[in-house]
Amino acid sequence: MPNAPIENVIFDMGNVLMTFNGMRFARIFTDNEADAELLDRALFNRFEWSLLDAGVIGHETMQRVAEAALPERLHANLHECIAHWPEHSEPIPATNALVPRLKEHGLGVYLLSNASTRIDEQLGHCPAYPSMDGRVVSGEERLMKPDPAIYRLLCDRYELDPATCLFVDDNLNNCIGAEVAGMQSFHFAGDPARAAADLERRLAG
Template identity: 65%
Template structure:
């Protein structure tokens, strides 16, 4: 944060690889018994450009499934269907970030979720420790807006009556942080260093 920045009152977290793991290659290994098939499943589902259309709300999960089927041998369709239905159970909380979010909540910060994700995001959030502490959320597929479009950050602020300059947005994608700054928010590019995140907010890493 620069010296002229306004005090932070609100913190908006991305979900994938900030609060919860998102690792398509790992998920695929849970639904196959060899590395070759796992690689095919990953490439056909999580690895396709159409995944961004799913996150944007442009297509739905049945369409994503049909696209993936078209790029897999039919023998792997049962594995694909099982993976599509259940991969979210293997998305795990990132403990140190969730612990930091809890401490921030206890210190009076307002917490929000701002994520590029599909309409089934609650299958991950239902085991995210920090999510019950949050005052609201903006999810790309639900809004038909995606980061780094400044409009999605502006929507968060308008919906919950937030002053953008008093908000810190945390994301593992640097471009998404740029979008937040264009919208008038402060931003932190998260690369796994929880101590640096805590220091940017102005709190100790542990309490």
């Protein structure tokens, strides 16, 4: 059976609309590669980071967990990183340019992200975000992709038919979760410019 016509496109944020690279962020707040690796492992590469995105723990708890995994000499670096890393998350040009074109063609555009309650510190410099029609964020809802419930929540909140929604994510498991919830999906993989061009061709076809 053919897919329903796409009426809404739902974007992930990290590495689809905005860059997220823990090691790059860690390098900004340290003086050498070895310390950057320590900071990345203690903060961005821990299981507890997903708990932060899930809204299960807060940023103070995340900081204490990371401090326990670091030598005391890096605690000041950690505090600066926690406070300022969102400023260094950069817009991905190709997808940010695509969003207004989708709007011009009458498509609804939404955000569905696994992110903490500080997400607006990134979205504040995301060019496409002001033109979006709505959002669901894991840390605000205490639900996470790929749980089908979070995709259904977005559809219920904005009265969308899942069959007419195309979900775009760099994580294949999250795309599968969207399909379980009745959506179509697009795996945003590889070079961002090429992936955005492939996505636009799919929407045009």
